[in-house]
Amino acid sequence: MADALGVWRRLVGAQIRSQLQYRASFALDVAGAFLISFLDFFAILIVFHNVPRLGTWNVHQVALLYAISMISFALTDLVIGHLDLLPQKVRDGTFDLVLVRPRSTLLQIAALDFQLRRLGKAVQGAIVLAYALSGAGIHWTAARVLMLVLTIPVGIVIFGAVWVAGSCIAFWTVDGGEFTNAFTYGGNFLTEYPVDLYSRWARRLLAYVVPLAFVAYFPALYILGKPDPLGLPRALEFSGPAAAAAACVGAAATWRFAVRRYRSAGG
Amino acid sequence: MIDVENLSKRFVVRSGRFRRERRVVDAVKEISFRVDRGELLGYLGPNGAGKSTTIKMLTGILVPSAGRVSVAGLDPSRRRLELARRIGAMFGQRIQLWWDLPLLDSFELLRHIYRVPPDRYRRNLERFRDVLELDPFLQTPVRQLSLGQRIRGELAASMLHDPELLFLDEPTIGLDVVAKQRVREFLVELNRERGITVLLTTHDLGDIERLCSRLLVIDHGSLIWDGGIPELKERYGGERMLIVDLERPEPPLTVEGAVVERVDGPRQWLRFRGSASELTARVARSARLVDLQVAEPDIEEIVRRIYARPPGA
Numbered sequence: 185m186a187d188a189l190g191v192w193r194r195l196v197g198a199q200i201r202s203q204l205q206y207r208a209s210f211a212l213d214v215a216g217a218f219l220i221s222f223l224d225f226f227a228i229l230i231v232f233h234n235v236p237r238l239g240t241w242n243v244h245q246v247a248l249l250y251a252i253s254m255i256s257f258a259l260t261d262l263v264i265g266h267l268d269l270l271p272q273k274v275r276d277g278t279f280d281l282v283l284v285r286p287r288s289t290l291l292q293i294a295a296l297d298f299q300l301r302r303l304g305k306a307v308q309g310a311i312v313l314a315y316a317l318s319g320a321g322i323h324w325t326a327a328r329v330l331m332l333v334l335t336i337p338v339g340i341v342i343f344g345a346v347w348v349a350g351s352c353i354a355f356w357t358v359d360g361g362e363f364t365n366a367f368t369y370g371g372n373f374l375t376e377y378p379v380d381l382y383s384r385w386a387r388r389l390l391a392y393v394v395p396l397a398f399v400a401y402f403p404a405l406y407i408l409g410k411p412d413p414l415g416l417p418r419a420l421e422f423s424g425p426a427a428a429a430a431a432c433v434g435a436a437a438t439w440r441f442a443v444r445r446y447r448s449a450g451g
Numbered sequence: 452m453i454d455v456e457n458l459s460k461r462f463v464v465r466s467g468r469f470r471r472e473r474r475v476v477d478a479v480k481e482i483s484f485r486v487d488r489g490e491l492l493g494y495l496g497p498n499g500a501g502k503s504t505t506i507k508m509l510t511g512i513l514v515p516s517a518g519r520v521s522v523a524g525l526d527p528s529r530r531r532l533e534l535a536r537r538i539g540a541m542f543g544q545r546i547q548l549w550w551d552l553p554l555l556d557s558f559e560l561l562r563h564i565y566r567v568p569p570d571r572y573r574r575n576l577e578r579f580r581d582v583l584e585l586d587p588f589l590q591t592p593v594r595q596l597s598l599g600q601r602i603r604g605e606l607a608a609s610m611l612h613d614p615e616l617l618f619l620d621e622p623t624i625g626l627d628v629v630a631k632q633r634v635r636e637f638l639v640e641l642n643r644e645r646g647i648t649v650l651l652t653t654h655d656l657g658d659i660e661r662l663c664s665r666l667l668v669i670d671h672g673s674l675i676w677d678g679g680i681p682e683l684k685e686r687y688g689g690e691r692m693l694i695v696d697l698e699r700p701e702p703p704l705t706v707e708g709a710v711v712e713r714v715d716g717p718r719q720w721l722r723f724r725g726s727a728s729e730l731t732a733r734v735a736r737s738a739r740l741v742d743l744q745v746a747e748p749d750i751e752e753i754v755r756r757i758y759a760r761p762p763g764a
Contacts, residue, residue: 191563198560202551281547283512285564286535444514444528447462448507 188291195295203300210301217304221258224376225250225312240413241378247316248408252332252400253375254309256339258302260347263340264290266297267347271354271361277449289443290348320408328407335407338424339399345431346371346394352442367394375399380413387414395427452616452648453486453509458518460504478504480672481518486650488615491642493663494652497758501672502652506618509650510540523615536565539614541605541622548593554604555589558611565612572611579607582637599630606634610641617641619651623658635661656754668757675757687753693721693730696742706733717741 203210228250232243241249270293273279282292322328350367353360371394379387379401390397398420405412406421460479465472479501486492496502507513508520511527511534520527525534541547548557562572580586583603588596596604602622609617622638623631639662641647653659659666659680666683668676676683693709696718703711709723709730723730727745734740 187566194560194563198549198552198556278545280507280512280542281545283531284510284535284538284540286532286566287564288532446513448503448512 188288191287192291192295195292196298199298200300213299213301214304217301218308221254221305221308224254225308228376239378239380240410244316244319244321245404245408245410246376246378247312248320249378249400249404250376251309251313251316252335252339252404253372254312255306256336256399257343257372257375258305258309259336260340260343261305262299262302264294264344264347265299265302267293267351268361268364269293269297270351271359271364274354274446275358275449279446280448283443283446290439322407323409328409331403331406335400335403335424338403338428341428342395342399342424342431343368343371345428345435346396349431349435349438352438355442355445371396375401378413391416391420395431398424398427452488452490452523453484453650454519454521455485455505455509456483456519457481458483458505458508458520459516460501460508460513461516477672479508479669482669482672482674483518484667484674484677486648488648489642489646490665491638491649491663492651493659493666494650494669495656495659495666495754496652496669500669502669503620505669506540506620506650506652510538510618511535536612537614538616538618539609539612540618540620541609542620544621544624546593546601546605548601548604548608550594551592553590553592554585554596557593557604557608561608561611567612571613575611575613576607579610582640583607583633598625599627602626602630602634606637613645614647616648616650619649619653621653621655622651623653623655631655631657638662668754670758684748684753687756690722690724691727691748692746693723693727693734694744694746695719695721695734695738695740698739698741701738704734704737706730706737708733 225247228246229243231238232246236242238246270279273282273293282289285292347364347368350364353363357363374382374386374390375396379390379397382390387397390401402421403424404410412418412421458479459477459481462476462478464474464476482501482505494502494505504513508515509522509527511531514528522534523537525537527534548554549560552560558576561567567575580589583606585603585607588600588604591600593601593604602625606622609619619638623634626634635658638649638651642649649662651658651662663680665679666676667674692712698717700714700717701719703714704719704721706721708725709721711719712722713720721730721734731740731743734743
């Protein structure tokens with residue numbers, strides 16, 4: 185495992201070096217990613233400009249959801265966002281090369297096309313987090329701080345698992361990219377808002393099937409000391425790590441199954 | 452080293468936009484063969500015959516539909532990671548080097564991916580730099596290399612971890628004569644020095660003739676030849692050519708067991724089967740011979756003849 189991380193670091197390091205060769209263009213990329221992602225948050229601010237509350241949630245509370253979701257998603261994107269290139273690799277057969285090397289296929293894909301500029305979105309999330317914490321009136325306890333700190337890695341793992349599982353569609357259909365996006369970018373969007381706003385079936389889906397409610401909603405309830413408007417069991421607020429682990433197991437199994445369906449390309 | 456039994460791969464191809472048609476294509480049909488350690492084996496076939504599909508099953512890229520494969524004692528698709536450490540693969544048209552990095556950086560990365568011990572890495576690199584003459588472009592980004600330079604780089608890259616078995620898919624495609632020669636010499640040397648087993652697919656019959664002791668020919672997914680090159684010539688190219696220079700121009704000779712193919716002044720070309728010395732004796736009885744030579748059919752011609760056969764013949 186440590187060795188695998190070492191290889192990842194080296195592969196990624198090599199790419200960062202070559203990206204930093206063009207400093208000006210790199211700086212513009214980061215700034216662009218940073219600014220564009222702010223538009224999302226402006227949309228939320230505009231909503232609250234017209235209504236004081238969404239359900240039981242005020243603007244700072246929604247900002248907390250948004251920030252947790254955005255930071256987790258941006259860091260996931262940084263680490264495995266290049267899974268978006270998978271459909272192309274499967275279609276043109278260059279996935280072959282990944283398979284003839286003695287390393288995990290996922291590790292290699294993760295180290296394939298590392299784009300440091302994706303960090304821009306995480307920075308934006310951190311700024312929104314500061315805004316949220318400044319006005320949410322949280323009664324800080326050690327447990328709540330711990331929950332906030334733990335929420336980010338749990339979120340990364342859940343988003344990552346959803347991303348990996350969703351990408352597997354590439355092994356069945358030639359153009360599954362949009363399907364995958366519905367889960368990844370769509371999932372990011374869904375988790376930025378309070379889950380209790382959604383219809384019943386969507387809530388069930390997010391809590392029990394694609395466990396995105398564990399990214400921001402349940403931990404935010406705990407951090408804010410807010411009773412669950414849905415009256416779901418309180419234990420769910422602490423189940424993030426378990427949900428993340430389950431999501432990983434599911435994603436890994438899906439991935440292994442999918443890779444065996446790989447058909448390469450002629451030539 | 453390789454043991455293949457009744458190996459098949461079947462693809463389901465769907466076509467048509469609205470009324471989907473489902474078509475089954477047998478890319479490889481029940482082929483069987485064995486390769487011993489240290490063999491240099493050529494794998495030949497027209498485009499779409501199943502060459503690449505076979506190699507992909509041997510390297511663990513594709514999962515076979517039926518049959519049994521064992522490479523270095525491992526089932527390739529189930530023990531992919533273990534196998535990958537022990538084999539090298541180079542696909543002429545697919546780039547395994549990092550496009551934007553200098554060649555040497557790619558080697559460094561591969562060293563870590565394959566966990567090559569530092570001293571072994573140094574020794575191998577030194578050797579490959581020398582034999583493949585990599586030094587002039589070792590620090591050049593791969594995207595700026597010429598095709599010949601890149602192929603040499605790829606070859607070195609696929610050998611850094613001392614594989615026992617090397618799969619080469621079209622290793623000399625697009626290379627000029629000098630570069631081809633260099634690559635071939637490199638392979639022969641590796642095979643002799645390290646006893647590495649090489650399986651090579653190619654369209655270049657020169658590769659085959661200079662490198663391989665044994666040949667597999669696949670067509671329409673079935674193996675139609677497995678054997679040595681002399682035997683192949685014997686079987687499919689049994690006819691040879693006797694070229695005789697006579698004292699003076701003559702009308703086409705009539706000798707038993709041979710047909711005159713061409714006449715050019717005093718020189719005549721006779722197509723024949725069987726013993727060259729008996730034919731020469733017969734020719735000498737009917738005309739005065741100045742000089743003669745026997746031409747073997749070249750493998751290109753033979754392979755063309757094999758491909759031209761209707762399937763199943």
